Amino acid sequence: MNKKGHIGTLLLVFGALVLVVFALYSMISFNSDLSKKKAELRAISDKSESTHKFTLKFVSVMINDSLNESLSKGTVFGNNDFEVKFNESFRKLADAKRGGEINTNIYAKIALGDYSLVLNDGKYQLMIFDVFENYNSNNNEVRYSYSLKVIFDENRVYSLEEFMRS
Numbered sequence: 001m002n003k004k005g006h007i008g009t010l011l012l013v014f015g016a017l018v019l020v021v022f023a024l025y026s027m028i029s030f031n032s033d034l035s036k037k038k039a040e041l042r043a044i045s046d047k048s049e050s051t052h053k054f055t056l057k058f059v060s061v062m063i064n065d066s067l068n069e070s071l072s073k074g075t076v077f078g079n080n081d082f083e084v085k086f087n088e089s090f091r092k093l094a095d096a097k098r099g100g101e102i103n104t105n106i107y108a109k110i111a112l113g114d115y116s117l118v119l120n121d122g123k124y125q126l127m128i129f130d131v132f133e134n135y136n137s138n139n140n141e142v143r144y145s146y147s148l149k150v151i152f153d154e155n156r157v158y159s160l161e162e163f164m165r166s
Contacts, residue, residue, distance in 0.1 A: 040137060040138060040140060041140060043137065044135055044136075044137040044140050044142055045142070047135060047137070048133070048135040048142045048144065051102055051133065051135065052133055052144060054102075055102060055104060055106060055133065056148075056160055056162070058097070059106065059110075059148070059150070059160065060150070060157050060160055062090060062093045062094065062097075062110075063090070063126070063150060063152055063157055064156070064157060065089070065093060066086050066089040066090040066093060067086065067152065067154060069085070069089040070082055070085040070086040070089055071154060073085055077153070077154035078119055078122070083117060083119075086117070087113065087117065090110060091110060091111050091112075091113060094106075094107045094108075094110035094111040095107070095111040098111055102133070103133065103134040103135065103136075104131065104132065104133040104134070105131060105132055106128065106131045106133075106148070109128055109130075109131065110128065114128070114129075115127060115128040115129075122153060123151050123152065123153045123158065124151070124152055124153065125149065125150070125151050126148075126149070126150040126151075126152070127147070127148070127149050127150075128147065128148040129147045129165055130145070130147060130165065131145070131146055131147060131148055132144065132145045132146075145164075146162040146163065146164060147162065147163055147164070147165045148160070148161070148162055148163075149161045149162075149163065
């Protein structure tokens with residue numbers, strides 16, 4: 001009789017036994033206290049969402065402040081001189097906010113002039129591309145990437161939209 005087939009069968013049984021023992025060990029040693037992990041993830045999610053809303057609101061406030069400062073210097077809305085004054089003021093406000101506690105590149109992009117400002121049908125369209133916000137907590141990290149489109153005129157900000165660039 002051929003006894004070489006028994007070696008393969010024995011190895012197969014031994015391998016299955018090792019897998020079963022490993023699975024049982026994993027089930028027994030599993031720490032089922034997931035509430036702490038769940039709370040950490042919820043905390044970082046809440047923090048990132050509230051900080052993101054604050055960042056968008058602050059950009060809107062910066063635009064309004066830059067509008068008011070530019071118009072108070074006697075410039076005419078839509079004029080080239082208005083754009084120069086607006087850009088100076090907008091960059092100065094962003095530079096003051098740079099390096100804060102929020103890990104984002106939006107203020108750096110604004111301070112360095114990495115945005116486009118175009119007059120279209122009596123309203124300005126401000127576009128900032130490839131913005132990110134990064135949040136860390138213990139071993140967890142949230143990175144939110146988007147681009148920003150803001151439409152405003154001399155009176156107010158009409159819309160502030162975020163979008164993903166393809």
